[in-house]
Amino acid sequence: MKKTIITVVGKDTVGIIARVCTYLADNGINILDISQTIVQDYFTMMMIVDTNAAAKSFGDMADELEALGREIGVVVKCQKEEIFDTMHRI
Amino acid sequence: MINLFEVVETNQMIEKENLDVRTITMGISLLDCIDSDVKRLNEKIYQKIYDSAKDLVRVGEEISREYGIPIVNKRISVTPIALVGGAACKTPEDFVGIARTLDKAAHEVGVNFIGGYSALVSKGMTAADELLIRSIPKALAQTERVCSSVNVGSTRTGINMDAVRLMGEMIRQTALATQGQDSLGCAKLVVFCNAPDDNPFMAGAFHGVTEADRIINVGVSGPGVVKTALEKVRGENFEVLCETIKKTAFKVTRVGQLVAQEASKLLGVPFGIVDLSLAPTPAIGDSVADILCEMGLEYAGAPGTTAALALLNDQVKKGGVMASSYVGGLSGAFIPVSEDQGMIDAVTAGALTLEKLEAMTCVCSVGLDMIAVPGDTKASTLSGILADEMAIGMVNQKTTAVRLIPVIGKGVGESVEFGGLLGHAPIMPVNPFSCEAFVNRGGRIPAPIHSFKN
Numbered sequence: 001m002k003k004t005i006i007t008v009v010g011k012d013t014v015g016i017i018a019r020v021c022t023y024l025a026d027n028g029i030n031i032l033d034i035s036q037t038i039v040q041d042y043f044t045m046m047m048i049v050d051t052n053a054a055a056k057s058f059g060d061m062a063d064e065l066e067a068l069g070r071e072i073g074v075v076v077k078c079q080k081e082e083i084f085d086t087m088h089r090i
Numbered sequence: 091m092i093n094l095f096e097v098v099e100t101n102q103m104i105e106k107e108n109l110d111v112r113t114i115t116m117g118i119s120l121l122d123c124i125d126s127d128v129k130r131l132n133e134k135i136y137q138k139i140y141d142s143a144k145d146l147v148r149v150g151e152e153i154s155r156e157y158g159i160p161i162v163n164k165r166i167s168v169t170p171i172a173l174v175g176g177a178a179c180k181t182p183e184d185f186v187g188i189a190r191t192l193d194k195a196a197h198e199v200g201v202n203f204i205g206g207y208s209a210l211v212s213k214g215m216t217a218a219d220e221l222l223i224r225s226i227p228k229a230l231a232q233t234e235r236v237c238s239s240v241n242v243g244s245t246r247t248g249i250n251m252d253a254v255r256l257m258g259e260m261i262r263q264t265a266l267a268t269q270g271q272d273s274l275g276c277a278k279l280v281v282f283c284n285a286p287d288d289n290p291f292m293a294g295a296f297h298g299v300t301e302a303d304r305i306i307n308v309g310v311s312g313p314g315v316v317k318t319a320l321e322k323v324r325g326e327n328f329e330v331l332c333e334t335i336k337k338t339a340f341k342v343t344r345v346g347q348l349v350a351q352e353a354s355k356l357l358g359v360p361f362g363i364v365d366l367s368l369a370p371t372p373a374i375g376d377s378v379a380d381i382l383c384e385m386g387l388e389y390a391g392a393p394g395t396t397a398a399l400a401l402l403n404d405q406v407k408k409g410g411v412m413a414s415s416y417v418g419g420l421s422g423a424f425i426p427v428s429e430d431q432g433m434i435d436a437v438t439a440g441a442l443t444l445e446k447l448e449a450m451t452c453v454c455s456v457g458l459d460m461i462a463v464p465g466d467t468k469a470s471t472l473s474g475i476l477a478d479e480m481a482i483g484m485v486n487q488k489t490t491a492v493r494l495i496p497v498i499g500k501g502v503g504e505s506v507e508f509g510g511l512l513g514h515a516p517i518m519p520v521n522p523f524s525c526e527a528f529v530n531r532g533g534r535i536p537a538p539i540h541s542f543k544n
Contacts, residue, residue, distance in 0.1 A: 007097055035094045046094045058156060077101065079158035081092065086344040088096045 003032070003081040004051050004058070006065065010074025012043040020047070020076065023068055027061065028053045043074065048081070104159055107314035108376040109342060111349045112369050113163040114150050115205075115290035116359065117297035117305040118142045120169040128178045132191040135174070139166060139195040139204075142304055142359075147200040149356045153349055161349065162511075166196065167295035167307075168206035176218035182225035189229035189236050196235040203278075205295035207238040210285070213247040213534065223253070226260050230275035231267035237293035243283035243480040245487045248537040254480065255529050257281050258473025262496060265465065269498035272506045276495040277428075277460065281476050283483030283490045288363050289419040294456075294491055305362035306354045307419060310346030311369040312338075313378045316406075320384045331385065332405045339366065339409030347414040365419030366410035367455055368402070370430035372513035378402075378423050379432025390425075390433055391442030399423060400453035420489055422455025428495075428508060428515035429460050437516050444475075444518050452482050457490040462506050462515040465498040472496065474525035485538050 008020060017036070024031060029049050036045040054061060062078040069076030103109035123134035143166050150164040168174075171188055179185050189207055196204040207229055209219040226238050240257055243249035261276055268275030280294040287298020290307035297305070319338040323330050346364040354361035370378045379390035385398045403422045411417055425447065427433045436442035444461065451457040457479045463472075476492050483490030497506045500517055507514040 005092065005097055007101060033091065037094060039098065044094065044098060046097050048091065059152075062155065077158055080156045082348055083157040083159060083345065084092045084097055084100055086348045087100055087341045088092065 002051050004049050005079050005081050005084060006047040006049060007077045007079075008043070008045040008069065008074050010043055010069070010072070012038065013073065016043060016072055016074060017045065019068060019072055020065070023065065024049060027055045029061070101158070103312070103315045107312070107318045108371070108373060109312045109315050109345070110160040110162050111308060111346055112311040113165050113290050113309045114146070114161055114349065114353050115165040115167055115295055115307045115309065116143050116146050116357070117167045117288065117301055117307060117362065119297055119301065119303045120174045121299070124174055124177055126177045128184050128187065131175065131178045132187060135188065136191050136195050139168070139192070140198060143199045143201065145357060149353055152356070153352050157348070159345060159349065163202055165201050165290070165292060165295065166199070166204045167290070167297045168192070168204065169297050169299065170206060170208035170210055172209035172216070172219045172222040173299065175222065176216065179218060179221060182221050182228065185222045185225040186229045186232060189225070189233050192236050193233035201235070203235050203237050203292040205237040205239065205292050206297055207236050208240060208296045210241045211250050211253045212241050212244040213250060215250070215253060220256075223256055223260060226279060227263035227267040227275065230264050230278050237278045237295065239280040239282055239285065239294045239296060241282040241285040242476070243484050245284060245484050245541050246537055249283065249477065249480045249484055249535040251477065251529070251534050252532055254476050255473050255532070257476055258469040258471075258529065261472050261494060262469045265496045265498050272500075272508065273465070273495050273497045274508060277493065277508055277512050279493065281480075281492045283480040284488060285491075286419055286489055290365050291367060291369065291420060293493065301362070302360055304359045306350055306357065306359050307362040307365065308346045308350035308353070309365040309367055309369065309419065310342050311367065312342040313368045313370050313381055314375045315342055316368065317375070317377070317381045317384050320381065328401070332401065335402060335405035336409035339406045340413045343410035343413035361416070363416045363418030364414040366406055366414070366417055366421040367419070368406055368423040370424060370426065371511055372429055372431055374431060377430045377432035378425055379430050379436055383432065389439055389441035390436040391446050395446065396449050396453055399425070399450050403454045420455045424456060424459065425450055425454055426460035426493075427518070428462065428513040429511060430513070434513070434515060437518060444520060448478060448482070451479060451490055452486060455489070457483070458492045458494060460493055460495070460512065460515065462495045462497050462517045463520050464501045464517055465496050466501070467496045467520050468526070470524070470526040470529045471520060473529040475520070477529065481535070
């Protein structure tokens with residue numbers, strides 16, 4: 001399974017999770033795990049998603065989520081899971 | 091499964107602490123391009139580089155996008171040109187023609203540097219080696235992206251002092267040939283002892299003859315990450331200090347390993363090595379000198395600097411070695427002056443001298459790097475500095491290198507601006523006493539006793 005990590009960081013506001021999840025649902029991206037916290041007053045969320053059945057390419061998805069983030073006023077980043085796995089797991 | 095804090099830590103390293111992959115360098119063998127006709131040779135070289143590396147920049151950007159990690163440079167290293175051009179080139183001008191071909195190929199595939207305008211002369215020079223060396227000033231003046239290096243010594247062979255003398259003159263002539271750009275040509279010229287075959291970092295990269303046809307080597311970086319990690323252990327003892335550096339180096343190197351494997355897969359080119367170097371840039375927070383200061387020194391160059399650097403270099407290697415399946419290149423901490431804001435500050439404050447830098451090169455990766463010296467420094471003095479640094483490499487069985495820039499028309503108290511990753515530098519004073527009679531003896535220094543290991 002190809003997993004992607006989506007991180008959302010920014011000022012907390014109503015509907016951040018809803019907007020991001022709606023985008024993912026519309027594009028056939030399945031959410032496997034969500035964790036969220038407030039770090040130094042910042043809304044910080046991480047989603048692990050499965051992009052196997054995604055309607056779009058990785059690049060398009062990343063660009064569109066970034067644009068969506070700008071609309072809401074948060075930073076949305078998509079990265080393949082391996083970078084975190086290789087750095088934090090032996 | 092990965093947790094939120096690990097994700098935040100990684101992204102903080104990338105966004106706030108300048109963690110990046112410094113370079114993906116594709117090594118390309120040009121041995122199969124050798125031809126006795128200069129024109130055909132140039133055509134074959136251009137074609138081989140173009141065919142091999144046309145997708146390099148695109149793939150680098152793709153990987154950068156997918157993992158969210160900046161890959162700053164995409165570069166090429168080729169077989170030392172003195173070997174490739176030996177059969178065809180009868181004059182230095184013939185070699186300059188090859189340099190122009192390399193430059194054209196680099197522009198065409200979009201890489202920012204191409205290394206390998208090189209000669210390996212640690213024991214002796216062939217006619218072709220000497221022609222290439224004599225063509226370096228013109229080649230660097232007429233091209234933009236070509237980097238040149240000459241290996242003049244090794245632990246196994248000793249030091250070729252004829253080549254050292256010649257290189258002192260060539261550094262001076264390169265400075266003169268590029269004086270309109272503050273002698274920038276010298277920033278693309280490295281003199282080595284024990285040069286590695288698989289170094290991905292410029293200006294000293296070349297694709298050694300022991301290498302495969304094509305190879306992907308990756309250089310990681312991350313002085314800012316190490317510095318931030320050390321901020322959290324201020325005042326702790328050396329055990330804690332060392333463990334912290336080691337763990338951080340491990341994480342940084344793992345990213346390099348991932349990128350190298352991915353690039354290798356996408357390009358269909360075997361993975362060579364990851365170079366574990368801590369390579370600074372002039373950006374604030376991306377400095378090796380700042381790590382030394384974080385350890386407890388007022389400035390890089392203060393007493394204790396050599397010990398601090400030795401510790402840093404060793405822990406970086408210990409942490410990095412386990413993180414990658416193949417480690418090579420230069421692997422250690424770089425201490426270029428102009429490319430490191432902390433080093434520049436130390437020189438300006440009077441804390442760091444050329445002699446202290448020389449001592450520091452005994453315990454870290456490479457050597458006297460990106461140091462601007464007065465434009466009226468004599469060629470024989472440059473050769474003397476080269477010989478000293480080569481001797482350190484030869485005796486300590488390590489790679490050492492010299493990249494000095496005698497800035498024509500400028501003297502101590504002035505500074506020079508190279509721009510971009512090459513940074514800016516105050517001109518450092520050089521010991522004024524002569525070594526002319528020593529350098530002019532000719533011949534070579536024999537290999538040291540501990541090289542006889544058979």
